Amino acid sequence: PSHSVQKELPRLSRALDRLKYFPSEVRKKLQTGIVLDLEAAYGFHHTFIGRLQHGTQFKGANYYAQGHWESTEAEGEGQREERIAGQIKVDWDLSKQSKFSLNSSYFQSSAALPQPQYPRAKHKKSAIELIAAWQWNLETDTDLFLAWTGELANFDDPQRNRFEMNRMGAQVTLKHLWTPKNMLLMDSVGYWETMYQDDSRLDTRHYQTGTLLNSFAMSDAFAVEA
Secondary structure: OOOOOOOOOOOOOOOOOHHHHOOHHHHOOOOOEEEEEEEEEOOOOEEEEEEEEEEEEEOOEEEEEEEEEEEEEOOOOOOEEEEEEEEEEEEEOOOOOEEEEEEEEEEEEEEEOOOOOOOOOEEEEEEEEEEEEEEEEEEOOEEEEEEEEEEEEEEEOOOOOEEEEEEEEEEEEEEEEEEOOEEEEEEEEEEEEEEEEOOEEEEEEEEEEEEEEEEEOOOEEEEEEO
16 A cells, blocks of 8 residues: 555535536646636627636646636516636645645536516525645554635525524544555544524534444454544
């Protein structure tokens, strides 16, 4: 097994993955340099899509940023929808033993929903998420992983209610290789979530889990979870 630090940054949030809201254009392969895409379509609906992407590499680090804007206007008065999305990702090898990662994403949509009783009704929703992680090779056979996540989501319907969700979470993982075929893993994940309706607290949730795993010969395992 490899003794190098982990290169993948797990997503701690247990909310709906925000990336599923992003159009397919946002999920293209990461590229360096500046990339600008513009697209327009005309038919039953008029749609305009724009994407600006920039990435670069410098000593020990990789940087990538992307922005996406989409606007659709249907037939009829006031039937319009706009979506904005953005992402910033940074991976930085602080040393041969440690690595820092930062992943931030933002999503916002606004849609007009004309109805007989509410001819100018609209709803808005947005979400922003930030994940910071640090991976450290304590020794040749021991890795420590620390991560923190923060998330804010809003849904606003002026004719009805406004909802807001705040979440903060953390993860601590310690991995130790007793032998090349015997690994001990201790992992703990938790978050604190609060929900509001029209600025009044609606609900508070706390979540915590802990796992102790010892695998033998990479095939048999003994685990304790709480």
